[in-house]
Amino acid sequence: MNFSPLSRRITRISVATVLAITLSCGPAPAVTAPARAVESGTAAATEVTPKGPTFNEIARTVYIPSDAGVRYYIDVAGKNITKEGLPYAKPGTYTEDEGIAPGAPITVTAKSAGSATVLTGTTRWETTYRDRPSYSLEAGDEFNDPSALPSSQWSVYTTRAANLGNNGNTVYTPENVSVKDGNLEIRTERHCLAGSQEPSAQTVSPGGAVCPSGTRTVYTSGRINTDFIYNAPFEMDVRARMSDDVVDGLHFAAWIRNNQPYCTQAGIEKSAISELDTMEVFSQHSYTTNTSHISCTKQDDGGSGTKRDAHKLDTQIAGAWHNFKMTWDGYAIRYYLDGQLVPSSWGQTPETTSSTVGMSDEEFRATLNENPYQAIIDSLAFPTDTGWINPPRADRPFPARVDKVDYIRMSPREDVFPTGAIKSKWKESAWLGEPVTGERDAEVPGSRVQTFENGLVYWSESTGAHSVRGGIKGSYEAHGAAGGLLGLPTSDERQLKGGASQSFQGGQVHWSPSTGGHASGGAIQAHWAGQGWENGWLGYPTSDEFTGLAGGGASQTFQNGTLFWDARTGTVHPVNGAILGRYGQYQWESGKLGYPRTGEQKLRNGASQVFDGGQIHWSPSTGAHATGGAIKSYWADSGWENGWLGYPTGEESPTGDGGVRQTFQHGTVTWHRDRPITAERR
Numbered sequence: 001m002n003f004s005p006l007s008r009r010i011t012r013i014s015v016a017t018v019l020a021i022t023l024s025c026g027p028a029p030a031v032t033a034p035a036r037a038v039e040s041g042t043a044a045a046t047e048v049t050p051k052g053p054t055f056n057e058i059a060r061t062v063y064i065p066s067d068a069g070v071r072y073y074i075d076v077a078g079k080n081i082t083k084e085g086l087p088y089a090k091p092g093t094y095t096e097d098e099g100i101a102p103g104a105p106i107t108v109t110a111k112s113a114g115s116a117t118v119l120t121g122t123t124r125w126e127t128t129y130r131d132r133p134s135y136s137l138e139a140g141d142e143f144n145d146p147s148a149l150p151s152s153q154w155s156v157y158t159t160r161a162a163n164l165g166n167n168g169n170t171v172y173t174p175e176n177v178s179v180k181d182g183n184l185e186i187r188t189e190r191h192c193l194a195g196s197q198e199p200s201a202q203t204v205s206p207g208g209a210v211c212p213s214g215t216r217t218v219y220t221s222g223r224i225n226t227d228f229i230y231n232a233p234f235e236m237d238v239r240a241r242m243s244d245d246v247v248d249g250l251h252f253a254a255w256i257r258n259n260q261p262y263c264t265q266a267g268i269e270k271s272a273i274s275e276l277d278t279m280e281v282f283s284q285h286s287y288t289t290n291t292s293h294i295s296c297t298k299q300d301d302g303g304s305g306t307k308r309d310a311h312k313l314d315t316q317i318a319g320a321w322h323n324f325k326m327t328w329d330g331y332a333i334r335y336y337l338d339g340q341l342v343p344s345s346w347g348q349t350p351e352t353t354s355s356t357v358g359m360s361d362e363e364f365r366a367t368l369n370e371n372p373y374q375a376i377i378d379s380l381a382f383p384t385d386t387g388w389i390n391p392p393r394a395d396r397p398f399p400a401r402v403d404k405v406d407y408i409r410m411s412p413r414e415d416v417f418p419t420g421a422i423k424s425k426w427k428e429s430a431w432l433g434e435p436v437t438g439e440r441d442a443e444v445p446g447s448r449v450q451t452f453e454n455g456l457v458y459w460s461e462s463t464g465a466h467s468v469r470g471g472i473k474g475s476y477e478a479h480g481a482a483g484g485l486l487g488l489p490t491s492d493e494r495q496l497k498g499g500a501s502q503s504f505q506g507g508q509v510h511w512s513p514s515t516g517g518h519a520s521g522g523a524i525q526a527h528w529a530g531q532g533w534e535n536g537w538l539g540y541p542t543s544d545e546f547t548g549l550a551g552g553g554a555s556q557t558f559q560n561g562t563l564f565w566d567a568r569t570g571t572v573h574p575v576n577g578a579i580l581g582r583y584g585q586y587q588w589e590s591g592k593l594g595y596p597r598t599g600e601q602k603l604r605n606g607a608s609q610v611f612d613g614g615q616i617h618w619s620p621s622t623g624a625h626a627t628g629g630a631i632k633s634y635w636a637d638s639g640w641e642n643g644w645l646g647y648p649t650g651e652e653s654p655t656g657d658g659g660v661r662q663t664f665q666h667g668t669v670t671w672h673r674d675r676p677i678t679a680e681r682r
């Protein structure tokens with residue numbers, strides 16, 4: 001047998017012969033007592049081989065058996081350890097409370113209780129316990145401490161074969177738990193027990209061979225757990241590797257449970273038990289399983305009756321490293337294998353929620369959140385009477401196996417479950433999907449916001465709760481969301497012909513598939529509203545408002561035109577079509593034409609529009625052209641487009657002698673600074 005790194009170093013003491021060594025889980029190494037001479041004519045003395053103590057290095061205990069005719073004496077660094085004032089050690093377990101201490105030599109000596117008993121075999125045992133590291137498990141355990149013993153913050157199970165019953169298979173011993181090369185190792189091996197034997201070094205089946213007839217096959221393994229130190233919501237992250245080869249009946253798990261009792265216990269009819277199986281793998285299965293157990297009610301057959309939701313994902317189990325993760329965020333429990341969300345085994349959503357286990361939100365959350373949790377890591381061989389999985393085959397060899405855990409990490413999570421008015425809005429808006437973050441302060445004092453899969457919900461006492469989503473949400477956030485000019489939403493999204501809109505404290509956002517989402521407000525929005533909003537001739541906005549224009553003005557483009565606001569006059573005028581195109585060639589409001597003074601005016605066979613620095617006239621045959629100054633005045637005196645000149649057909653252009661000239665349908669007008677204006681027919 002290969003000794004576990006947790007097996008303490010045992011110093012052999014010679015009394016008359018060299019001592020044999022056993023593992024601490026079984027009878028300890030013994031000193032063989034010399035045979036006693038029995039005087040002629042006296043009754044023959046009874047020979048007794050002492051059972052010997054059990055040393056538990058991890059628990060720092062010494063167990064003294066009840067042994068007829070034998071007295072045991074415990075010496076710790078020269079001090080006799082007893083109970084109840086007896087000169088010898090009363091049968092039972094001795095702990096640090098009685099004086100067992102790491103670093104101090106411990107000697108246990110067996111002596112005859114009287115002249116009628118002669119001891120044979122081993123009569124003295126010695127060991128020294130190493131000190132366990134004591135680092136906190138608040139964030140989990142990386143198992144990187146150089147000690148071969150796990151942190152003292154882990155409790156390590158010790159059970160006995162005598163308590164297994166007829167069908168039990170696994171005895172937990174501290175010697176099967178060790179830390180090596182940055183991993184927690186749990187060793188599972190076969191023992192062959194005769195009569196009332198407990199597992200020990202002497203009962204290990206060589207090479208895991210089939211136990212001989214007349215012995216009982218059992219397995220030793222390991223189980224450790226923290227105290228109840230974790231508060232929900234949280235996440236648990238485990239990297240682990242199950243031992244090689246596919247063998248029936250082996251289970252390896254890292255899980256978390258709260259401090260409430262299971263309903264399989266006597267007297268427990270109903271309980272708020274919560275068990276979340278972050279890692280649960282079976283050697284003979286080629287998939288991971290994850291189960292959530294949320295509350296329990298005792299069944300007529302004595303079963304636990306937990307409300308549960310199961311998940312499964314195919315993968316190689318035996319001999320492969322994997323990352324297993326569980327998250328509980330106050331709304332849903334999710335399981336991941338190597339970063340992939342593990343789907344439901346029952347065709348439900350991959351998330352475990354109140355609805356998947358048939359509970360109210362309040363009961364579901366109370367069961368999961370109101371009690372502290374402990375983390376547990378264990379391996380076991382299933383009992384022979386488990387009906388849903390095959391136990392290990394006792395008629396086949398079973399070489400010792402080692403399961404490994406690289407780390408277990410525990411982290412708190414934000415509780416994302418909605419509350420109050422935001423919860424009410426979420427419940428009435430199924431399209432929002434699952435909560436992503438918890439409720440938090442929004443940018444406006446006194447307001448709150450929460451993020452969901454498909455949108456946001458904002459709330460304040462003055463505006464109420466309103467959702468924001470899609471293209472409108474994109475535009476809203478581009479404007480700084482609640483902290484920007486738009487402020488908080490004052491309505492939900494409204495469906496419009498060909499699009500949607502939403503009102504905010506500082507304006508509105510309109511959206512359509514072809515234009516996207518754009519905000520409007522102030523005088524420009526008021527003018528647009530007067531034209532029929534998106535149903536009027538302007539259509540949907542195609543840009544946000546452009547501010548900081550010449551003179552402090554602003555403009556905004558729409559599907560069929562642009563609105564310009566003149567800060568000097570407070571007026572808004574639209575410019576569209578060919579006139580808008582020509583206006584752009586003159587650099588809009590910052591060019592010589594300045595801001596529009598009127599909207600477009602319909603003319604015979606055309607249209608015109610007045611600007612600060614001139615006019616633009618348009619007809620289908622001539623296009624749009626601007627006029628200004630003396631040439632515009634001459635043309636006006638000649639009857640505008642209705643006079644003999646007709647519509648302009650070009651822009652003003654310089655002459656070779658310092659003047660300017662502009663062509664019209666029926667003539668040309670020329671201006672010089674120092675001579676009269678002239679016109680020529682053509």
